[in-house]
Each structure stands twice: as C-alpha cells, then as structure tokens.
Amino acid sequence: MKLLFKKAMIPFTLLLVLILSACTSNEGQSTESTNETSETITYQSENGPVEVPSDPQRVIVLSSFAGNVMALDVNLVGVDAWSKMNPRWEEDLKDVEEVSDENIEKIIELNPDLIIGLSSIQNVDKLSEIAPTVTFTYGKYDYLEQHIEIGKLLNKEEEATAWVEEFKKQTAEVGQQIKEKIGEEATVSVIENFDKQLYVFGDNWGRGTEILYQAMGLNMPEKVKEMALEPGYYALSTEVLPEFAGDYMIISKNPDTDNSFQETETYKNIPAVQNNRVFEVNAKEFYFNDPLTLEFQLEFFENAFLQ
CATH class of the missing domain: 3.40.50.1980 (Nitrogenase molybdenum iron protein domain)
Incomplete structure (x- = not known):
C-alpha cells in the first residue's frame, strides 16, 4: 500500500490546488448515507464511522449477509462457505468465489471495494487494509432491522425499508x-x-x-x-x-x-x-x-x- 502511495504522489502545489478545488465543489454536500452524488458515504458502524463506496460493485460477504446483499441487487465477488452451499443460490453464486476471513491473498485477488461480516470474523485489521470492512454483532439488530442496516451500508436504505414494511x-x-x-x-x-x-x-x-x-x-x-x-x-x-x-x-x-x-x-x-x-x-x-x-x-x- 505504501509503495502505491509513493507512486501516486504529485507535486505539493498541484495537490493543494486539487484539494481546494475539491473543497469548493463539495461545499454543502451531505455525508449522510442517502447521498448518492458522492463517490463515498459515511456509514456509522458499531465500531465507528467507515467511509464506504456509495455504489459498491465488488462486495465480499464473509458471514451471514449474502442474501441481504443479493436482495438489494448489489454485485458479490466472494461469499462464505455456508452461503455457497445453499442449493437455492447455486445459480446466482456460480461465478462468486468462496472465501473466509483467513483467505487474505484470495481476497486481495478479488479486489473488493467493500467487505461485510459478523464481528466474530478474524483479521479485521488486515481486511480493512484491502477494502472498507464493516462488521455486525449477531443479534444487536433484529432480523428486519439488520436488513435496513445493510441497506444503509449499501446506500439502499429506501429499498430495504420498503421490503421490510411489505414483509x-x-x-x-x-x-x-x-x-x-x-x-x-x-x-x-x-x-x-x-x-x-x-x-x-x-x-x-x-x-x-x-x-x-x-x-x-x-x-x-x-x-x-x-x-x-x-x-x-x-x-x-x-x-x-x-x-x-x-x-x-x-x-x-x-x-x-x-x-x-x-x-x-x-x-x-x-x-x-x-x-x-x-x-x-x-x-x-x-x-x-x-x-x-x-x-x-x-x-x-x-x-x-x-x-
């Protein structure tokens, strides 16, 4: 990661111009989870605020929540073994890799832009270096509130809430x-x-x-x-x-x-x-x-x- 950063360095003057330009163009923009104009949003996770993509394209789920992500029509590139073995999801997940919290190298290869799992997963620090990583404690939310939280995380709270009400x-x-x-x-x-x-x-x-x-x-x-x-x-x-x-x-x-x-x-x-x-x-x-x-x-x- 440090090597990539060094390669990407630009002259300080140009950097300052870019920062001032960005501040001007972003003035007044909301950082709430409903903001779809920004490339990232801030999700208030149980471990503090996390900057996540506003429109994630390559999500990895390491436990429990693959169905929540699929229900919100967000692309998965990696899922846990339990989700992968679900016969009803065989077709939907046929091109999705099976991964675990120990498969660090494999996860790097999948190039995720968001990683989701339970708070019990291992190597959270390493995973967070690969992509924004958000974990949930099982039972902190009830099963319907949990889906709404996943919706907030994926910038699809409105869709998640509508499903909950209908259900x-x-x-x-x-x-x-x-x-x-x-x-x-x-x-x-x-x-x-x-x-x-x-x-x-x-x-x-x-x-x-x-x-x-x-x-x-x-x-x-x-x-x-x-x-x-x-x-x-x-x-x-x-x-x-x-x-x-x-x-x-x-x-x-x-x-x-x-x-x-x-x-x-x-x-x-x-x-x-x-x-x-x-x-x-x-x-x-x-x-x-x-x-x-x-x-x-x-x-x-x-x-x-x-x-």
Missing part, C-alpha cells in the same frame, strides 16, 4: 390464517440435527424461527422457551426430544447428516409425528434470515400449515 404485512396476514387453522394455543418447535447432535431453536436463530415466533406470534413449547429462548438454541438428546416437541414440528434436515433419530421409537411416538404434523425442510436452504431466505420460508410455512 411485515405478508407475515401478519399468513400468521393470522395459520392461527385460525391450528388454534391460538397450538405450539410449534424447530428441531435440527447437525453433526450428530439435535438442537432446538429460540426465536432468532434462522431456520424460520423469526417468522414463526416473532412475526406470526406462534407459541413455542414451554421447555423450548425455558432452555432455548435466551441463548438462541439448545442441544438435546433423542431421549428428551418429546419434552421439546410442539404440536407441530419443523425438522431442519441436512441431507448429508445421519438422521437415524427419526427411526427411533421415541421419535415415532411423539404426537406431532403420529398426527402427521411434522414439516421437513432442507437445512441448507433454511439456515439464514435474509430477505431471500425469509420469503422462501414464508412461502413454505404458508403451504405447509394451510394446505
């Missing part, structure tokens, strides 16, 4: 229809088998939980509320699964994982199983809570509960 209306309508069909007191649980371990989820850990519990206001079983609501998820054994099973069950199922728990007598004797109230989804399609995934989840729930 709220849709989920409210479908949620009311579902309640009328299954009853106000019916419970729903979301179960996933990952790496030979069963998990049950609270109301903010993807897998459709935000829609079911937050948007639609459906009930989670008391045991789920007790153990999984605050931390977001809870690991359990097959033997205690009936205690966490709702009147309806969403099974987030990874086709690459051993799902033999469904062959046990314990599982087969759960009332939701016996009453044909279990809806299976492909975990790889259901992990996230971005707009593209949320729309897919909403359509699935509408068809599953109301068919």
Whole structure:
C-alpha cells in the first residue's frame, strides 16, 4: 500500500490546488448515507464511522449477509462457505468465489471495494487494509432491522425499508390464517440435527424461527422457551426430544447428516409425528434470515400449515 502511495504522489502545489478545488465543489454536500452524488458515504458502524463506496460493485460477504446483499441487487465477488452451499443460490453464486476471513491473498485477488461480516470474523485489521470492512454483532439488530442496516451500508436504505414494511404485512396476514387453522394455543418447535447432535431453536436463530415466533406470534413449547429462548438454541438428546416437541414440528434436515433419530421409537411416538404434523425442510436452504431466505420460508410455512 505504501509503495502505491509513493507512486501516486504529485507535486505539493498541484495537490493543494486539487484539494481546494475539491473543497469548493463539495461545499454543502451531505455525508449522510442517502447521498448518492458522492463517490463515498459515511456509514456509522458499531465500531465507528467507515467511509464506504456509495455504489459498491465488488462486495465480499464473509458471514451471514449474502442474501441481504443479493436482495438489494448489489454485485458479490466472494461469499462464505455456508452461503455457497445453499442449493437455492447455486445459480446466482456460480461465478462468486468462496472465501473466509483467513483467505487474505484470495481476497486481495478479488479486489473488493467493500467487505461485510459478523464481528466474530478474524483479521479485521488486515481486511480493512484491502477494502472498507464493516462488521455486525449477531443479534444487536433484529432480523428486519439488520436488513435496513445493510441497506444503509449499501446506500439502499429506501429499498430495504420498503421490503421490510411489505414483509411485515405478508407475515401478519399468513400468521393470522395459520392461527385460525391450528388454534391460538397450538405450539410449534424447530428441531435440527447437525453433526450428530439435535438442537432446538429460540426465536432468532434462522431456520424460520423469526417468522414463526416473532412475526406470526406462534407459541413455542414451554421447555423450548425455558432452555432455548435466551441463548438462541439448545442441544438435546433423542431421549428428551418429546419434552421439546410442539404440536407441530419443523425438522431442519441436512441431507448429508445421519438422521437415524427419526427411526427411533421415541421419535415415532411423539404426537406431532403420529398426527402427521411434522414439516421437513432442507437445512441448507433454511439456515439464514435474509430477505431471500425469509420469503422462501414464508412461502413454505404458508403451504405447509394451510394446505
């Protein structure tokens, strides 16, 4: 970076003229995220203000937010492995590289103009030297506020906000229809088998939980509320699964994982199983809570509960 800077140096007098000219031409211009006349905008990140491109063309997402970026029609050049493995995004991401926070050289080669990730990613200092890097702490914003924040970052707050408002209306309508069909007191649980371990989820850990519990206001079983609501998820054994099973069950199922728990007598004797109230989804399609995934989840729930 220093070498490039030295090569780009110009005589001081000319530099001064350029600075004065720039100040004059930019006088009165706003630095708010809605300013589209500037080449950069200032995004107020949780770690302080960050200068980012007003119209990013080569974005890398290192965790969670690929669907948010795609929903706002912004070009991606690199995404995390979880996004890359989503079968629904195979076509959209076929020319997008899989990267991680450890692939510094590969990220340099991709020449990004913006990098986005969770606050848990590594090498933020190195990444920030490559391109403006903005991270988010998971759960600091709810799933809809998060999309609006991504919209602000990408200079598309208006589009993001419009989507959120429309989605709220849709989920409210479908949620009311579902309640009328299954009853106000019916419970729903979301179960996933990952790496030979069963998990049950609270109301903010993807897998459709935000829609079911937050948007639609459906009930989670008391045991789920007790153990999984605050931390977001809870690991359990097959033997205690009936205690966490709702009147309806969403099974987030990874086709690459051993799902033999469904062959046990314990599982087969759960009332939701016996009453044909279990809806299976492909975990790889259901992990996230971005707009593209949320729309897919909403359509699935509408068809599953109301068919």
